[in-house]
Amino acid sequence: MPKSPEQKIMELEAKVKLLEKQKALLEKQAYVADKKAIIFDMMINLAEQEYQIDIRKNSPPELSNLSEKNKRKL
Incomplete structure (x- = not known):
């Protein structure tokens, strides 16, 4: 049996409410x-200042170099 327009509207309104709750949670x-x-980030900055150690790496990632080396081996 097909749903009446009122039932469709009620279902859509329920979906909208559910999506609004999900959006708020996200x-x-x-x-x-x-x-x-x-x-x-603040904790790392404080630790670096307090203990004079480098926690973050300053060197650029060498992913592209590794992939080139692997290609040459094949």
Whole structure:
């Protein structure tokens, strides 16, 4: 039996509410993740200053060099 237009509207409204809740949750998770990244960055900066050690690597990644070496071996 086909659904009436009112039933379709009710189902769509329920889907919209569910999607709005999911969106709000994902936005909150993104906000928390951004704050964590900022805090971790601050912690690394403080540790580097306090203990005079390099925690972050300053050399560029050598991924492209490795892939070229692997190609030559084949």
